[in-house]
Structures are given as structure tokens and as C-alpha cells.
Amino acid sequence: MRTVNELFRLDERVAIVTGGAGHIGLAFGEALSEQGARVVVVDRQRLACEERAHVLETKSGVKALALPEDLSDSAAPGRVVAATLAAFGRIDVIVNNAAFTGASGLPGYAVPFPEQSLEAWEAAIRVNLTCAFQLVQAAHEELAARRGSVVNVGSIYGVVGPNMNLYAGTPMGNPAAYAATKGGLLQLTQYLATVLAPKVRVNAISPGGISRGQPEAFAERYAALTPLKRMGTEEDLKGALALLVSDAGAYITGQNIMVDGGWTAW
Ligand SMILES: NC(=O)c1ccc[n+]([C@@H]2O[C@H](COP(=O)([O-])OP(=O)(O)OC[C@H]3O[C@@H](n4cnc5c(N)ncnc54)[C@H](O)[C@@H]3O)[C@@H](O)[C@H]2O)c1
Incomplete structure (x- = not known):
């Protein structure tokens, strides 16, 4: 039997992280x-992406x-798979993490529901959901050959509705397209987990709100409604990913790990 440390190792393996230059992407x-x-x-x-790859390599x-x-381009997922194979000759892990979040600044997105635009809705579906479908479809044979795994990054808002009282008096918002795409990603997880079994494992991680300089009123209300009485950190997400992508999680597929301080537990 291997040790726990051996089970968590990914030596020789190749992992694609979309949105890899973002906050949670950095932790992943x-x-x-x-x-x-x-x-x-x-x-x-581009620059953040290059800098991040350099830092990872150095560290x-x-x-x-x-x-x-730009994953808004429907040809981009195919290019990502081709470029990864050209560089490294294999793909073992895909982390579908890129998304238009509430803080993305996309016009017509994180605004009150009546003002949310069709353009923003469609842009979010493309990046948050369709891109994951395309990337896994383009790489599924390679993933199967490697007994690989996929992790889709959902959200508490793919599981429960937003409490809009949290945002009162702040410029923050919570778009319908975010909820719909994250919910879709969770169901795509279950679909792919069964359809790509037994060779490819597919799971999800659904983070709760990550502390990132939000208005104090929001952060205090959020913490008060969370059983663990704080917002999350990027570091909080590393362990769940490490488990799901490695042999430590070899018998886990079709699951969604809520990393939310208990937000969805009551
Ligand atoms: N921050 C939170 O509180 C929170 C909570 C729950 C879930 N999540 C999820 O975690 C994931 C990462 O979020 P984050 O907080 O790190 O956000 P972030 O904005 O820091 O990172 C997202 C990254 O995706 C990239 N991206 C967006 N559109 C893209 C496109 N068209 N092509 C290529 N890259 C694109 C951005 O450039 C950015 O680097 C997202 O899926 C998000 O929905 C975040």
C-alpha cells in the first residue's frame, strides 16, 4: 500500500488550469x-499568465x-489541448476554473436582475460552461489514456440561491448567469463522471465567498451567516483540489466538494 504522501504525488503528470492567472487559479x-x-x-x-508560469516553475x-x-473564442479549447500535447505530450488533469465572476466588470452582468443583458448572459455561458464542455471533449481520449481527471470549479451559487441582503448598500451584485452556469457545471460533472467512466474521473469543487477586500458591511454579514464565521481564502481550496486530482482520490468521481465554511450546511 502506498503512503498518503505518495498517493498525493503527481510527478510526470500534466495539468491544465483555465483562469490560471486569477486568484484561485494561482492557488490551484x-x-x-x-x-x-x-x-x-x-x-x-497574457502578462499575468506568463508571470505565473514563471513563478510556478521557479518555486x-x-x-x-x-x-x-481568450476562452470566449470557440476555437480556443482545441488550441489549448493541441499546444499542451505539443509541449508535454500528455494531459492528465483539467481544472475548469476560468469564469466571469461578479467582479469581472462585464457590462450588463453583476447588475440588478432587470438590467442583466443577453450579451452578458451569453458571454458567461460561453466561458463559464461551454468552454469546460469543449475542453473535456477535445481532451477526452488523452485523459482516458492517462486515467486522468477533471475538476470543475462551481460555487455555492450553483447549489443555492443568493441572499441579496448581503449586497445591500454595496456596489456588488450576483448575476443570474453566474448561478445558471455554475449549476450547469455541477450537472455536467455528473454527466461526464458517468459517461467517461471508468477511465476518467470528474469532480467539482464549489467554493464559498473568498475574502478579497469586499466592503466591510458585506464581509461582516457574510461571516455571520457562515458556520465557520469567516470568508474563505484561496489557500482553503488547495487541499480539495490536491485530493481530487491525485490517486488519493482514485475512487472519487461525480462528487462536488463544498469548500464553503458550512454556508450550505444549514
Ligand atoms: N472568488 C470567489 O469568492 C469565488 C467563489 C466561488 C467560486 N469561485 C469560482 O472560482 C473560480 C476562480 O475565481 P477567482 O475568484 O479566482 O476569480 P478571478 O477573476 O481572480 O479569476 C478568474 C480568471 O479567469 C480568467 N478568465 C476570465 N474570462 C476568461 C476568458 N474568456 N479566457 C481566459 N481566461 C479568462 C480571468 O482572466 C481570471 O484570471 C471561478 O470559476 C469562480 O466562479 C470564486
Whole structure:
């Protein structure tokens, strides 16, 4: 029997992280490279993407690749798979993490429901949901050959509705398209977990709100409504990812781990 430390290792494996230059993407990239994987950082922020790949490589001593791509382009997922295979010759892990979040600044998105635009709705569906479908479809044979795994990044808002009282008096919002795409991603997780079994495992992680300089009134209300009495941190998400993508999670598929301080437990 292998030790726990051996089970969590990803040496030789290759992991793609979409939105890899974002806040949670950084934590995921770190976790994967600390486990020994070669990480492919995919993000539309070209400079941040290149910088992140460089930092990962320097810190872990394991190769990393920056792939600046705008995933709004329906041809981008195919390019990501082709470029990863050209660079590393294999794909073991895909983390579908890129999304238009409430803080993305997309016009017509994080605004009151009557003002939410069709353009923003469609843009969010493309990046938050369709891109995951395309990426896994483009890589499924390679993932199967490697007995690979996929992790989709959901949200508490893919599981429960928003409490709009949290946002009162702040410029923050909670778009319908965010809820719909995150809910869709969770069901896509279950679909793929059964359809791609037994060779590919597919799971989800659904974070709660991450503390990131939100208005004090929001952060206090949020913490008060959370059993663990605080907002999350990016670091809180590393362990769940490390489990799901490695052999430590070899018998886990079709699951959604809520990393939310208990937000959805009551
Ligand atoms: N921050 C939270 O409180 C929270 C809570 C629950 C779930 N999540 C989820 O976690 C994931 C990461 O969120 P985050 O908080 O790190 O946000 P973030 O905005 O810091 O990161 C998202 C990244 O995705 C990239 N991205 C967006 N659109 C893209 C596109 N078209 N092409 C390529 N890259 C694109 C952005 O450039 C950014 O780097 C998202 O799926 C989000 O929905 C976040």
C-alpha cells in the first residue's frame, strides 16, 4: 500500500488550469506544481499568465507553460489541448476554473436582475460552461489514456440561491448567469463522471465567498451567516483540489466538494 504522501504525488503528470492567472487559479497552480505536476496556465491576461508560469516553475522546479488564450473564442479549447500535447505530450488533469465572476466588470452582468443583458448572459455561458464542455471533449481520449481527471470549479451559487441582503448598500451584485452556469457545471460533472467512466474521473469543487477586500458591511454579514464565521481564502481550496486530482482520490468521481465554511450546511 502506498503512503498518503505518495498517493498525493503527481510527478510526470500534466495539468491544465483555465483562469490560471486569477486568484484561485494561482492557488490551484501552486497545489498542482507542489504535487509535482507540470502546469499549463491558461488565461486571457497574457502578462499575468506568463508571470505565473514563471513563478510556478521557479518555486517548484517543475516545468510550467503559459498559454495566453481568450476562452470566449470557440476555437480556443482545441488550441489549448493541441499546444499542451505539443509541449508535454500528455494531459492528465483539467481544472475548469476560468469564469466571469461578479467582479469581472462585464457590462450588463453583476447588475440588478432587470438590467442583466443577453450579451452578458451569453458571454458567461460561453466561458463559464461551454468552454469546460469543449475542453473535456477535445481532451477526452488523452485523459482516458492517462486515467486522468477533471475538476470543475462551481460555487455555492450553483447549489443555492443568493441572499441579496448581503449586497445591500454595496456596489456588488450576483448575476443570474453566474448561478445558471455554475449549476450547469455541477450537472455536467455528473454527466461526464458517468459517461467517461471508468477511465476518467470528474469532480467539482464549489467554493464559498473568498475574502478579497469586499466592503466591510458585506464581509461582516457574510461571516455571520457562515458556520465557520469567516470568508474563505484561496489557500482553503488547495487541499480539495490536491485530493481530487491525485490517486488519493482514485475512487472519487461525480462528487462536488463544498469548500464553503458550512454556508450550505444549514
Ligand atoms: N472568488 C470567489 O469568492 C469565488 C467563489 C466561488 C467560486 N469561485 C469560482 O472560482 C473560480 C476562480 O475565481 P477567482 O475568484 O479566482 O476569480 P478571478 O477573476 O481572480 O479569476 C478568474 C480568471 O479567469 C480568467 N478568465 C476570465 N474570462 C476568461 C476568458 N474568456 N479566457 C481566459 N481566461 C479568462 C480571468 O482572466 C481570471 O484570471 C471561478 O470559476 C469562480 O466562479 C470564486
